[in-house]
Amino acid sequence: MNIWESRWQEGRIGFHLPQVNTYLRRFSAHLLKSEPENIFVPLCGKTLDLPWLANRTKKVVGVELVSQPVEEFYAENKIAHSIQPAGKLQLFKNDSIDIYQGDFFDLSQEQTGLFAAIYDRGSIVALAQSERQKYAEHLLSFLAPGGRLLLITLEYEQEQMSGPPFSVADAEIEMFFSQYGKLELLETCDILDERLRNKGLDGILERVYQLVKY
Numbered sequence: 001m002n003i004w005e006s007r008w009q010e011g012r013i014g015f016h017l018p019q020v021n022t023y024l025r026r027f028s029a030h031l032l033k034s035e036p037e038n039i040f041v042p043l044c045g046k047t048l049d050l051p052w053l054a055n056r057t058k059k060v061v062g063v064e065l066v067s068q069p070v071e072e073f074y075a076e077n078k079i080a081h082s083i084q085p086a087g088k089l090q091l092f093k094n095d096s097i098d099i100y101q102g103d104f105f106d107l108s109q110e111q112t113g114l115f116a117a118i119y120d121r122g123s124i125v126a127l128a129q130s131e132r133q134k135y136a137e138h139l140l141s142f143l144a145p146g147g148r149l150l151l152i153t154l155e156y157e158q159e160q161m162s163g164p165p166f167s168v169a170d171a172e173i174e175m176f177f178s179q180y181g182k183l184e185l186l187e188t189c190d191i192l193d194e195r196l197r198n199k200g201l202d203g204i205l206e207r208v209y210q211l212v213k214y
């Protein structure tokens, strides 16, 4: 069993929010500026951001490694769906929200088509440093020219806490993404609280970026 399967099975899912992400609400005007007809949500878990986005576009497509959150997503939100094979993955299909269940790196743009917008929260920070360059390249292969990516990251002293979530430095984001388009830092927020202090952190920044692809 991989670490994500055990985290879901044991309920160690502190990343899962009981409401829509506040940055998504705050910066949705950026993500939705060109009225995208489809939005991609990589490493989606069972986030409530999916139905929120689905109310604002025609189609939302997620990809998630573990079957448990995908099944729970459709059951908990009472969304009818069918299931069909899709290469190495399984496709959970609905009129407005599809989720590919399997490894993101086994999903290709030829299967999904290009997206006008991508929303990435808790995704790049879920990956070890050695996978991030490959992740950024693969992610951007799903975004249409002129499309928008809204990206939410965390940065802290990696020695103070073992991930995931991993710390992803501002310089790393710059290095991985700026070659693909106009990258803009929209917000940096200090989110240190008692819980994170008790985990050994003495600082943690959450950052929100927008990339508009060339």
Ligand SMILES: C[S@@+](CC[C@H](N)C(=O)[O-])C[C@H]1O[C@@H](n2cnc3c(N)ncnc32)[C@H](O)[C@@H]1O
Pocket: 004, 005, 015, 016, 017, 042, 043, 044, 045, 046, 047, 063, 064, 065, 066, 069, 102, 103, 104, 105, 121, 122, 123, 126
């Ligand atoms: C930190 S969680 C974030 C979930 C979601 N974005 C949210 O905001 O609640 C990361 C998710 O990525 C999934 N995941 C990890 N590696 C993956 C991969 N290679 N392909 C697809 N999903 C993956 C995990 O199972 C987990 O549900």
